[in-house]
Amino acid sequence: MAYSEKVIDHYQHPKNVGTLDKSKNSVGTGLVGAPECGDVMRLQIEVDDATGVIKDAKFKTFGCGSAIASSSLATEWLKGKTVDEAVKIDNMTIVEELNLPPVKIHCSVLAEDAVKAAINDYRKKNGLEELQFEEKGVH
């Protein structure tokens, strides 16, 4: 299967690979997937307490090129958004942006799940109620 140029570009030059200090209250961490399934994503956000804007985002991903590209793209989109805006990131926009084929849609779903998990971790740390999300059920 041939990859789209955008997937290859993110794979070769991933954006925002790294680790944020998860002990900080301003940092939310989402760890999704499972090694047995061949995909694990860890996505982190650091939120400016005053403005609610995500000032930094980092990821590390174990998975195929599409999984790496999906998480790299998600961190790019997260930066500069408020937490409320970030909640709306939809996997299908990732699919469209990266031209993912149907067998790789689960990679985008995982990225969306990672974003939501990170946001919820941040909310929990800061005494906010965790958001409830509908199951996508694609994977």
Added chain:
Amino acid sequence: MLQFPIYLDHNATTPCDPRVVEAMIPYFTNNFGNAASRNHSFGWQAEEAVDYAREQVAKLIGADPKEIIFTSGATEGDNLAIKGVYEMYASKGNHIITCNIEHKAVLDTCRHLEKEGAEITYLNVKPNGLIDLAELEAAIKPTTILIAIMYANNEIGTVMPMREISAIARKHGVLVFTDGVQAVGKIPVDVNKDGIDLMAFTAHKMYGPKGVGALYVRRKNPRVKVTAQIDGGGHERGMRSGTLNVPGIVGFGKACEICMNEMESDTARIVKLRDKLEQSLLKVEESYLNGDKEYRLPHVSNISFKYVEGEGLMMGFNKNIALSSGSACTSASLEPSYVLKALGLGDDLAHSSLRFGLGRYTTEEQIDYTIEQVTNTVNKLRDMSPLWEMFKEGIDLDTIEWAHH
């Protein structure tokens, strides 16, 4: 000068040897006759060419030319052998013993027969990829008609103890079929010394053309018969009808002859390169060899690089290096390799595997480049792997509750 892409997937298929192509060419144009045409020189010429090729093929495996049935390839050979024996020996019994790392052409054929009333025992292999001989013998019953165990495995290259298997089969009067696809032409295979009654193999895995293969069917001690699966003009002693693929068969014959003459020198060269590749890659931290190190084909190495995913890994160099992974992402099923799982590997290690298949034209320069590329990509991906980070922090990944999808 290194030329790209480098081909290291010789267990999938091999390029045609130019000498094979040269031998085939006249049989497409001038000598195009039907080998079954009895009444003119075109037919006689084609028949003569097929007879000669049959000798070349038989010689490579120590068989009599009359014991070679030409087929379209090994999938057909596997089907013909297993279904053919099942139907031919129906009055004797309905039980077949095979193992869980066979090729799909064998496993799916067995599944098909189960629906028709066959009883199939799928032996588990040991962690090194070989079957347990005591388990094999214990599985034999009065109704057992066939033991179907591959000669060598396509993913990990392990070579089964054929002589011990056939000795057990003989003792109990059971026929032995082996899928010899990966072994024939690569290591010495002798149907008499190895005690094989039926064996499927194919040209394109041994530098011959695609679309032609053979089924060896023993003619004496014992005389084995199979029920034809394709009906028609009664070609190939009635066991496989259909006009013979004369150019393909000629090429197959030539490929066998070359393998026979050059096996020793080819193997000596290839095994050196394979060992260099393997030793270098096993120096990478947390890398593991899959399958038995000793009982193995000389040109295959299957290695898992823990904490990186196989498809992601291949993407780092697949513009320049062609090889295969046991990762789920490379198959339509999203399931990781059933062969690696059968060895008892966790799904994570199965997802992290690469299969290197070297061949006749592999050079040391190519191997050096591959070592460098694979090592660099593993390191690069580990730098972005959350699992690697956890491993390095001393976290036991088994203690984490993963959200299974």
